[in-house]
Structure formats: C-alpha cells, structure tokens
Amino acid sequence: MELYHNNMSACSQKVRVVLAEKNLKVVEHHLNLGAGDSHQPDYLKLNPNGVVPTLIDDDQVIIESSVICEYLDDTHPEVPLSPEDAVQRAHMRVWMLAPDAGLHGWISTLSFAIAWRHQDRSEQIKLWSTEVKAARMDLIENGLMAAAVKPQLKKVVQTLGKMGKALQHSSWLAGSTYSLADVALLPYVVRLNDMQMSWIWEESDKMEAIADWLARSQERSGYAGIADYLEPNSIEVMRNFGLQERRAIADLLGD
Ligand SMILES: N[C@@H](CCC(=O)N[C@@H](CS)C(=O)NCC(=O)O)C(=O)O
Numbered sequence: 001m002e003l004y005h006n007n008m009s010a011c012s013q014k015v016r017v018v019l020a021e022k023n024l025k026v027v028e029h030h031l032n033l034g035a036g037d038s039h040q041p042d043y044l045k046l047n048p049n050g051v052v053p054t055l056i057d058d059d060q061v062i063i064e065s066s067v068i069c070e071y072l073d074d075t076h077p078e079v080p081l082s083p084e085d086a087v088q089r090a091h092m093r094v095w096m097l098a099p100d101a102g103l104h105g106w107i108s109t110l111s112f113a114i115a116w117r118h119q120d121r122s123e124q125i126k127l128w129s130t131e132v133k134a135a136r137m138d139l140i141e142n143g144l145m146a147a148a149v150k151p152q153l154k155k156v157v158q159t160l161g162k163m164g165k166a167l168q169h170s171s172w173l174a175g176s177t178y179s180l181a182d183v184a185l186l187p188y189v190v191r192l193n194d195m196q197m198s199w200i201w202e203e204s205d206k207m208e209a210i211a212d213w214l215a216r217s218q219e220r221s222g223y224a225g226i227a228d229y230l231e232p233n234s235i236e237v238m239r240n241f242g243l244q245e246r247r248a249i250a251d252l253l254g255d
Pocket residue numbers: 009010011012033038050051052053063064065066100
C-alpha cells in the first residue's frame with residue numbers, strides 16, 4: 001500500500017492512527033501542502049479534490065480519510081476498530097461524520113487565528129481560491145478578532161460537550177471498545193491540546209472525561225501515527241501563541 005499524506009494534517013493523522021493500530025506498513029509520500037504539492041497535475045489524477053490523504057492499494061485509489069479508515073478496517077479486520085454491535089457501529093459512523101460536518105473547518109479556523117498566522121504562508125496563499133483567501137486573510141490579519149472565530153469556537157465547544165456526554169457513559173465514544181469514532185476525533189482534540197486549550201474540558205465537570213480519554217488514546221500504539229510525525233516548529237508556534245491567547249479565548253467563550 002502507498003499513502004500520500006502530510007505530517008501535520010488531521011485527515012492524514014486519522015489514517016496513520018488506523019495503520020499504526022493495525023501495525024500496517026505503507027510506502028509514504030509526504031506532500032508539502034504549503035508548496036502546493038497536492039495541486040500538482042499528477043496528484044490531482046489520484047485525488048481530484050487536491051487534498052491529502054490518498055491511499056493506493058493494489059492499484060486501487062481510495063480517497064477521503066473516513067472512507068480510507070473504514071476501508072482499512074474492512075480489509076484488515078485482525079485488529080478490529082469497529083464495534084460488533086450494530087447500534088454502536090451506527091454511533092461510530094455518526095462520530096465519523098463530525099469532521100466533514102464542520103469540525104475540520106472550525107479547527108482550521110482556530111489554528112489559523114491562533115498559530116498559523118505567525119508562520120510564513122506566502123507561497124500557500126497563492127494557491128487559495130478567492131473565497132478561501134478572503135476568509136483566511138481575515139484570520140491572518142485579525143487573529144481571534146476575525147468574524148468567523150467566535151461562532152466557530154462555540155461550535156467546537158459544543159462538539160466537546162457531546163464528547164464529554166458520551167464519555168460519561170462509556171470508556172470510548174461508541175461504546176466499550178476503541179473504534180474509528182475515537183480515531184476520527186483524536187487529531188482535533190490533540191490540536192486543541194497543542195494550542196493549550198485543554199483547560200476548556202479540564203475545567204468543566206461536563207467535559208472533564210475528555211482528559212482521561214485523551215490520555216488513554218495517547219497510550220495506545222496507534223498514537224504513533226500522530227506523535228511520530230509532529231513538526232517541532234509547528235508545535236512550538238501552537239504552544240507559544242496558544243498560551244498567549246488563553247485569556248482572549250476565555251473572553252470569547254464568556255460572551
Ligand atoms: N474530507 C477530506 C478532507 C481532506 C483535507 O481537507 N485535507 C487537507 C489537510 S487535513 C488538505 O489536504 N489541504 C490542502 C489544501 O486544501 O490545499 C478527507 O477527510 O480526506
């Protein structure tokens with residue numbers, strides 16, 4: 001198998017967590033998203049959406065991270081990542097919809113408003129559509145004061161609230177076993193944690209179960225799919241500016 005991916009991309013992290021959980025090795029092709037690698041004509045033939053990840057298995061091209069995760073679980077069931085119970089599987093799939101239903105974009109908004117605006121993105125900006133550019137330039141120029149931040153931050157906290165509620169009743173999001181539901185949410189909680197935002201769940205009795213869930217997820221072998229690829233410079237930027245913005249984030253949530 002071959003995987004086209006990017007070190008810090010949340011969608012790639014999901015797929016790498018599944019690969020690591022199942023101890024599967026792939027030939028890796030790392031794409032520099034900032035340099036436009038995912039928009040090169042040869043890559044667009046594999047993934048017309050110009051995004052990572054893309055998996056190649058026996059000449060078959062599989063795109064969309066959630067679809068890739070289920071494909072890997074179907075083709076390598078020795079280490080199952082889906083509950084046996086049909087109701088729990090249904091719950092798992094609802095959690096798996098969360099990133100594409102908005103969470104991915106909201107976390108991207110926060111990442112730009114807190115951290116990425118302090119990195120040189122001049123090459124990447126040239127690749128953005130007019131619409132994406134307008135939204136991201138607002139984030140780059142105005143940070144947390146950009147119009148999109150407050151409503152999207154609140155949406156993120158709503159999702160954390162749903163996680164906290166589910167985790168009050170079971171060890172993992174879709175029941176008593178670790179599943180693709182946990183894999184789907186993990187990169188986003190890790191990103192918030194890296195931006196020093198864990199106080200949001202740690203200081204809330206409705207969400208505090210997330211702390212234990214995160215710690216248990218990080219102890220699993222699959223976490224190597226995230227930890228082994230973290231870029232120190234990005235981690236430092238997220239940490240430093242996350243700390244600096246903590247009060248402003250609390251103020252936005254308090255309004
Ligand atoms: N729904 C897609 C989203 C993929 C996606 O947005 N990937 C991002 C990185 S996490 C990307 O490649 N962005 C590059 C770009 O938009 O130019 C999936 O889950 O695979």
